[in-house]
Amino acid sequence: MFKDIEHLVRLAAVIAIALIAFVTLRALVVPHSFGQYGHYRGDAIAEIAARPVAFAGHDTCEVCHTDVVEQKKQGKHVVVPCEACHGAQAKHADDPASLKPPKLDTAVVCTRCHEANSAKPKGFPQVATAEHSGGLACDTCHQPHRPKIETAAETKPATEGKK
Amino acid sequence: MDITRRRLLILLPAAAVAWKYVQAGTPEAAPNYKMTEHWWSMLIDIPKCIGCGSCVRACAEENDVPEGYYRTWIERYHVADWKIERPDVTSPDGGKQGFPPNEIGGKNFFVPKLCNHCADSPCTQVCPVGATFVSPDGVVLVDKSYCLGCRYCVQACPYGCRFINPKTSTAEKCTLCYHRITKGLTTACCEVCPTGARQLADLKNPKDPIHEFLRTHTVQVLKPHMATGAKVFYNGMDGSVR
Numbered sequence: 001m002f003k004d005i006e007h008l009v010r011l012a013a014v015i016a017i018a019l020i021a022f023v024t025l026r027a028l029v030v031p032h033s034f035g036q037y038g039h040y041r042g043d044a045i046a047e048i049a050a051r052p053v054a055f056a057g058h059d060t061c062e063v064c065h066t067d068v069v070e071q072k073k074q075g076k077h078v079v080v081p082c083e084a085c086h087g088a089q090a091k092h093a094d095d096p097a098s099l100k101p102p103k104l105d106t107a108v109v110c111t112r113c114h115e116a117n118s119a120k121p122k123g124f125p126q127v128a129t130a131e132h133s134g135g136l137a138c139d140t141c142h143q144p145h146r147p148k149i150e151t152a153a154e155t156k157p158a159t160e161g162k163k
Numbered sequence: 164m165d166i167t168r169r170r171l172l173i174l175l176p177a178a179a180v181a182w183k184y185v186q187a188g189t190p191e192a193a194p195n196y197k198m199t200e201h202w203w204s205m206l207i208d209i210p211k212c213i214g215c216g217s218c219v220r221a222c223a224e225e226n227d228v229p230e231g232y233y234r235t236w237i238e239r240y241h242v243a244d245w246k247i248e249r250p251d252v253t254s255p256d257g258g259k260q261g262f263p264p265n266e267i268g269g270k271n272f273f274v275p276k277l278c279n280h281c282a283d284s285p286c287t288q289v290c291p292v293g294a295t296f297v298s299p300d301g302v303v304l305v306d307k308s309y310c311l312g313c314r315y316c317v318q319a320c321p322y323g324c325r326f327i328n329p330k331t332s333t334a335e336k337c338t339l340c341y342h343r344i345t346k347g348l349t350t351a352c353c354e355v356c357p358t359g360a361r362q363l364a365d366l367k368n369p370k371d372p373i374h375e376f377l378r379t380h381t382v383q384v385l386k387p388h389m390a391t392g393a394k395v396f397y398n399g400m401d402g403s404v405r
Contacts, residue, residue, distance in 0.1 A: 009169075016172040023179040040296035044306035045198070051342035054225045055351045084217050084355040088224050112261045113215045113357055119239050119262065119271035120213045124358075128264065 056093040058082045064096065068145055075146035076125075085109050085144070106138040196345045201300040202367040203339055204394035205353070206376060207275055209401075211360035214239060214273035218352035218361060219259040225340060225351035232326050233257035234337040235277035235352055242270040242403045250403040274397075274404050275361060277352070278303060278324040278337035279385060282392030286316040286325060286336075295334065301366075301394065302341055307333045321389050339363075366394070 002008075036042025058081040062069050065082070072078045083089055085104060092099045107129075116126040129135065141149060166174075214237055222228060222235045237258030241251040255262065258273075265271075280303050287295045287303060294309035295316055305316075310333035317325045317334060328335040340350035348354070349363045364373035376382075376398070383400045384393040397404070 012169070013172065016176070019176045020179065023176055027179065034293070037299055038296055040293040041306050041309055044296075044304065044309065045298055045341075047306075047308075048304055048338055048341050049345045051226075053343055053346065053348065055221060055343075055348075055354050057348050057354055079359060080357040081354055083221070084357045088221070088351075112217070113213055115261065115264055116266070117214065117262055117264055117271075118266050119241075119273050121210055124213055 053090050054088040055083050056088075056090040060093050061089065071143070071145040075148055077145060077147060104144075106142075106144060107133075107135060110138040110142075110144070195347075198299040200367060201344075201365050202394075203280065203301050203344060204364045204366050204373065204396065205277070205280075205339070205350075206362045206364050206373055206382075206396050206398065208360045208362075208398045209272060209274060210399045211358045212237070212273040212275055213358055213360075214258060214262045215357060216258045216261045217355040217357060218275060219257050221351040221355040222337075223259070225343075226338070228335075229329055232328070232335070233259075234324075234335070235275065237262075238274045238276060239265075240270075240272050240274060240401065240403060241267060242401065244269060247401075247403045250405070252405075270401065270403075272401065274400070275352075276322065276324070276385075277395060278320075278339070279322055279391065279393035279395040280337075280339055282394060283390065285319045285321060285389075285391060289315040289319040291315065298341075302339045302344075303336065304338055304341060305334050305336060307331060307335070310334050321386055321391065322393075364396075 031041050031043065033042035033044075034040065037045070061082040068082075072080075086101050089101055092101055111129050114126055114129075116128045120126055127133075133140075138144070138147075216237060218235055219233060219237060222233075226234060228234050235257075236254055238252050238254045239258070239262050241253075243251070253262075258275075262273075280297075280301060282297065282301065284297055284303050287297055290296075291313065292309060292311055294307075294311065295303065295305045297303050307328075312327055312332040312334065314327060314334070317327060320336075325334055325336045327333065340348075340352075343350055343354075344363065350361075353361045353363045362373070365371045366373065373396075377396065380398050382396045382398050384396060385404070386393070
C-alpha cells in the first residue's frame with residue numbers, strides 16, 4: 001500500500017526520540033513532589049514544618065513552675081502567658097539546668113503594656129510612669145505575677161479567684 | 164500483541180510518564196497531623212489590643228525576621244472627628260517597641276496586621292514558578308528553595324504582607340507559624356499576646372470557639388471588596404481601617 005514509507009518512519013523516530021528526551025529531562029529537572037498537592041513542590045510543606053520552635057508555650061512552662069501558676073491565679077495576670085514577658089524559652093525548656101532566663105528589668109517590661117496611651121482600651125490599667133513611679137522599677141512595690149498591691153485587710157485566702 | 168519497533172516507540176513515552184507518577188509515591192504522613200483535617204484562620208479582637216508589640220517581637224524571634232521587616236505589625240489609628248476616610252496611621256518600627264505615649268483627642272485604636280491567609284489569594288496566583296501556594300490546610304506558604312525573587316507576589320498582595328528577604332533574596336511572609344501549628348502549638352504571636360487579642364482558629368474543627376464567636380459578633384475582614392477569601396477575622400473593626 002505504502003511503497004515509500006521509509007521517510008515517514010524516520011520522521012516518527014525523530015519525533016519519538018524528541019518526546020522521550022523531553023519526558024526524561026522533565027522527570028530529572030522537576031522535583032518528584034511537584035504537583036503532589038497542587039502546582040508546587042509538595043515537600044516544601046514538610047520543610048517549612050521542620051523549623052525548630054523558639055517559644056515553648058505556657059503549657060510547657062506550667063509543668064515545672066507550678067508555684068508561679070498559683071501566684072498568677074490570684075491576680076489579673078493569670079491571662080498573661082509566661083513568654084509575653086520572659087521571652088522565648090524553648091531552649092530553657094529543653095535544658096532547664098544550664099540555660100537560665102535572665103532576670104527582667106520591670107521598669108522596661110511592665111511599661112510595654114501599662115504605659116498610658118490614648119489608643120489603648122479605656123478599661124485597661126495604664127499609668128504615666130514618669131508621674132506614677134518616676135522611672136523606679138515596678139517590682140519595688142508590685143509583685144509582677146500578682147501585681148495588685150493589697151493592704152492587710154484586703155488580703156484574701158489563696159483559694160480566692162482574681163482580684 | 165507483537166512488540167514491533169513502532170509499537171515500542173509509542174509505548175516508551177507513555178511508560179516514562181507513568182513511571183514519573185510511580186516515583187512521586189504517596190504523600191508522607193506527618194505524625195498525628197493530617198492537613199486535610201484543618202483550615203487555619205486567625206481572630207483579632209481589636210478592642211483588646213493594647214499595642215504592646217509582643218506579637219511583633221515574638222514573630223521576629225520565632226521566625227528570624229530581618230531587622231526592619233515585619234511578618235506581622237501593629238498600626239495605630241487616629242481618626243479625627245468625622246474624617247473616617249482619612250485616618251492618620253502610624254507604625255513606628257512596626258510597633259515592635261510599643262507606641263510612644265500620645266494623648267490626643269478623636270478616636271484612637273490599634274490594629275494588628277499579618278498575612279490574611281486568603282483562600283483565593285492573589286499572591287499565589289501570580290507566581291510564575293509555583294513557589295508560593297495555599298497549603299491543603301489553608302496556610303499561604305513560600306517554598307524558598309523554589310522562589311526566584313521576582314517580586315510579583317509582593318506587588319500582588321493587597322495587604323502589603325510580603326517582602327523580599329535581603330539575605331536570601333526570596334519572598335517571605337507570615338507562615339502562620341506552620342512549624343508550630345503542625346506540632347499542636349499556637350502561633351508565636353498568639354502565644355505571647357497578653358490580652359488574648361489574637362487567637363489562632365481552626366475553621367474545620369467544629370469544637371473551635373471561633374464558630375460561636377463569628378456567630379455572635381460583628382466581624383469583618385480587611386478589604387472584603389477584593390474577594391480574596393481572607394481568613395483573618397477582625398472583631399470591632401472601625402470603618403476607617405484600610
